[in-house]
Amino acid sequence: MVVPGSQEEKMFYPPDDLQMDAHVPDFNSYLQMYRKSIENPDAFWKEIADEFFWKKPATGSMLQYNFDVTKGSIYVKCMEGAKTNMCYNVLDRHVLKGNLGEKVAYYWEGNSPDQHLTVTYSQLLSQVCRCANVLKKMGVKKGERVSIYLPMIPELVITMLACARIGAVHSVVFAGFSSESLCERIIDAQSCVLVTADGVYRGEKLVNLKQIADEALQKCREKSSTSVTKCVVIKHQTLRTKCGAARNKLQTPWDSDCDVWWDEVMKDSPEECEPEWLDAEDPLFILYTSGSTGKPKGVLHTVAGYLLYTALTFKCVFDYHHDDVYWCTADIGWITGHSYIMYGPLANGASSVLFEGIPVHPHVGRLWEIIEKYKVTKFYTAPTAIRLLMKYGREPVQKYDLSSLRILGSVGEPINPEAWHWYHEVVGRGKCPIVDTFWQTETGGHVLAPLPAATPLKPGSATFPFFGIEPAILNEHGEELQGEAEGYLVFRRPWPGIMRTVYKNHERFQNTYFKKFPGFYVTGDGCRRDKDGYYWITGRIDDMLNVSGHLMSTAEVEAALMEHPAVAEAAVVSRPHQVKGECLYCFVTVKDCKEFNHTLMEELKRQVREKIGPIATPDFIQNAPALPKTRSGKIMRRILRQVARNERELGDVSSLTDPKVVEVLFSQRCEGAA
Template sequence: MVVPETQDKMYYPPEDLQRDAHVPDFNSYLALYRKSLDNPEAFWKDIADEFFWKKPATGPMLQYNFDVTKGSIYVKCMEGAKTNMCYNVLDRHVREGNLGDKVAYYWEGNSPDRHETITYRQLLSQVCRCANVLKQMGVKKGDRVSIYLPMIPELVYTMLACARIGAIHSVVFAGFSSESLCERIMDAQSSVLVTADGVFRGEKLINLKQIADEALQKCREKDSCSVTKCVVVKHHVLRTRSGAACNKLQTPWDAEYDVWWDEAMTDSPEECEPEWLDAEDPLFILYTSGSTGKPKGVLHAVAGYLLYTSLTFKYVFDHHHDDVFWCTADIGWITGHSYITYGPLANGATSVLFEGIPVHPHVGRFWEIIEKYRVSKFYTAPTAIRLLMKYGREPLQKYDLSSLRILGTVGEPINPEAWQWYHEAVGQGRCPVVDTFWQTETGGHVLAPLPAATPLKPGSATFPFFGVEPTILNEHGEELEGEAEGYLVFRRPWPGIMRSVYRNHERFENTYFKKFPGFYVTGDGCRRDKDGYYWITGRIDDMLNVSGHLMSTAEVEAALAQHPSVAEAAAVSRPHTVKGECLYCFVTLKDSREFNRTLEEELKRLVREKIGPIATPDFIQNAPALPKTRSGKIMRRILRQIARNDHDLGDLSTLADPKVVEVLFSQRREAAA
């Protein structure tokens, strides 16, 4: 790593931030990074010593095998130790650290008139009550609990209640369809589902209970419904807000399965002894899109995830006691798990928990909340930044953003234009922008700048975090030195890396370790520049990133193919000014079927129903045939060029029928006209 003293478009950390930073300069970063690689035992033990262990570790801090040719892949952290995640993020602060009266969350609802303040003591009380309710329902260590909730405090209560009793939570984003929820419940074999009657997103009312019931019915139809109880939160906005939408909301009810949250919690005790778990016991499952179309249940373990989310939060956001941190993600994604729930709470931080959307009830909502709570560290997605850029600087100028000290981005590489606007307009030219690269599978940041230590290049994820050793390989698995571009892989694990795919370890090994034995394969392309900075270039496999959400093209194609008019479908990405990427789909119809506007809307609706609104294609093009190799493989590289209307197609020698390409360009022109 070489950081030049001067270079165009290089941004250096402000001196006032460096004065009290945990890592105050680049040399300090290099020294710690070197220690984390050369002496990981000592490095991670120093971190572990900050937490409570009912029983100390009997094995090394990290043990692993990344080489499939040498046996089963595994990662173990602090083998032999016993602890509890919930105790470490709550009891340790309340009972041992005198932080009971400190604010854990400022909850900000969909509407500005709905808000709540939750201290660490109140959070612990609610979590214990919820844990006792789950225990009364028969939930025990190792059981799975599916959570299908909006961004309300009960979501955090339920997650931590599961962690307290040793149950494994599986949070499902409350924007997913009943089919997606069904699939995740069945794979996890959950015994309890926690949901809400409904939620407003902006002005749109969504009946979550109805979607949950449809999911459970689908499970029953497939003879695979393991859920015995459905706990339903009454969303208080729906009970206090008048209007036609609220009046029409009907909450389906089955007295045999359904239980109101408030009624179950009323007499539940406020004390609940934590279950002391082995370091490698599972903490949660979080499903992420897979290239085969079937979501993967990413499994994370207790001790390693605790160490890693705590450390990345502390250093990447340079957290201090009086900070107010706001991550705008949904807890249904890994960002919310790591940097709304576990990472901040492990550090005794105060966070904003936000239910709404950036432009409701006005386009200055983000800036209004930053002023209201004096937010000092702000973490959001490039999609949100690009959306708000459209409204210019005027909405920003109505609010006092002087509390901001550090800005962060997550979900996808940020384009330089958005980076500049974020830095200059939101951060007023004084706040470093930490552009973080990581995945559901990594548990926390793996490439990211440290705000007081790392000179920044707009659009670059810069350097590896502690304990992370990246390298770049070519197609043949050969390691590339210096300036290079190829596959981003990692040579060794860190404590927070996933442990397996739930109930499918073979898929875990094949997906992440088979292509290049001895390395964890991210599936992302990467460029390293002459100064050693890393730049993420996008997915190499059949995945795309829509508004920061990783999505499987195979999953979308499978949904389209279920329509009776569709013989074959292919989905690719196309650049989008706000989302970063959007879905561009090609469909080949069965004989005599006509492609028209009605069919196009039916196909979009089908994808929404099967996956969720976030997967809705922006474009669907009629494709009399698809470009294929002589062996029958669809050439998505060519489809991506057609979607972009780019005629520079490269080598077409392997195409079975080159005429297909011109037909597709012709169809595209007709559709555009």
């Protein structure tokens, strides 16, 4: 790593006024802290741990681990021997200080501007304790799993923290997923309680969440004896103000043996609940992420390490200060919401915006309207949202006062330079640094990211490693590349927030992340390092794609397509998309006597939506009389990606069984995919 000074591309340096009171004020300070985190990690992480409450201190070193599968089972332990509670540290610790109890924890904004409320830290603690007592009364015990299928409402935060308070393990399922996806995650986690809502408006569309939840539980019963004993149903705040017709649309069967209304079980529940004191390595949550085999992986994070890492990354990457108003536009159903709407901000006593709506409803200036309303200082969103709003030009942005903004953030995928410059110049008025963050569900928090007062920026680069992160770039043979290089991005040591295992499948954890290059955690992403030491993420190396910032398995989509009775074979690749970053381009071979037509395409799109969720809906489905395969029968996805992009420089095709297949595919490319 060198002090940046490239003459070949424009650098964006931190503004002077940001450096005065920053936690990491300049690049030399970053280098000193980084060296300490690598050379003396025990001392570095102990200083962070000392800011939090421990019922019992750690007895061993801060981090113990094995990353080499040839030397035994992979493991990571942080603060072994310590006891604490996540909920206590993010709520009680602040309220008991006496000066944060009345501070706003969340400004909730619903689907339209007339739907809003505030929740203070004291109010949040009271509601969390009541919910924790409800769960205990239902028989939920330490270590048991609770599935949560909710929109972005305060009750989602309350339920997650209630689980953390009593030592239950929460498993949040994004409320845009289908009943099949929800069922799959309930079965894998063997959850004992499901918490959902009656419905939610997304823009003008009314979604019947309770019906989807009922369908999921019925599928669970059909596939196995369901473990869910209670389904807690929240009457959505927004729908209470809607006309009776909207409410009537949500009438669904009610199972009095299983279903209970949130309001009814909460109203008489006590407002005090003693936290369960947990071992540092006890599980905190499971969050399912797509896997290259098609079956989602239950990424498991534990209490102490995740607390330390989300707290520090939030504080430093967003340079958080007490008077900031912070807004992350992600959904809590994804890891970004867990780490940077929930645990990281709350651990720092931050005031955050909790947004349920969509960026273009009821108008295209909705995000900028909210920033003006709450005087947001730190704003964190995805390149997908930026590209979407770029289409409407500068005018919707300039209608609002965004002068409160100090730092802008980007998450979910590498941000393209055009979007970076628009974000910087139009939204940030050329004055706000952009923290372009790279991380994964598995990493728990940022692993490559600039620090806003310290790091000169290069548009599109995630810049340098965060504290405790030691990246390397390897070639296909596992040889480390020095200096300017491009290859596999790996990490040679753990950090407190790294995942501990795949739930109930440690072998899959080891095979997925550690088998390819023993001694390293393998991200699955390609990376380039330039001559100044800056890191640039080049995209997934395995069969994964990134749609609107959401990682998706091609195998999962292929499996959904293959369930249609007309489909003989299917292959899915990514294709660049102006707004989403990547979209799904599907090749389908139909069975003999079946016809590939518009009706079939619509049926296949609907099937993918129902199996996985709307986010996975293919943009293109192409007829493929045959797929390009090697003599061993392996589909050459590299060639399919070239077809999807209409790029005819195919390279070596000597291993193809029938090269003529490729010309047929080019001749039948989808309209609009030029």
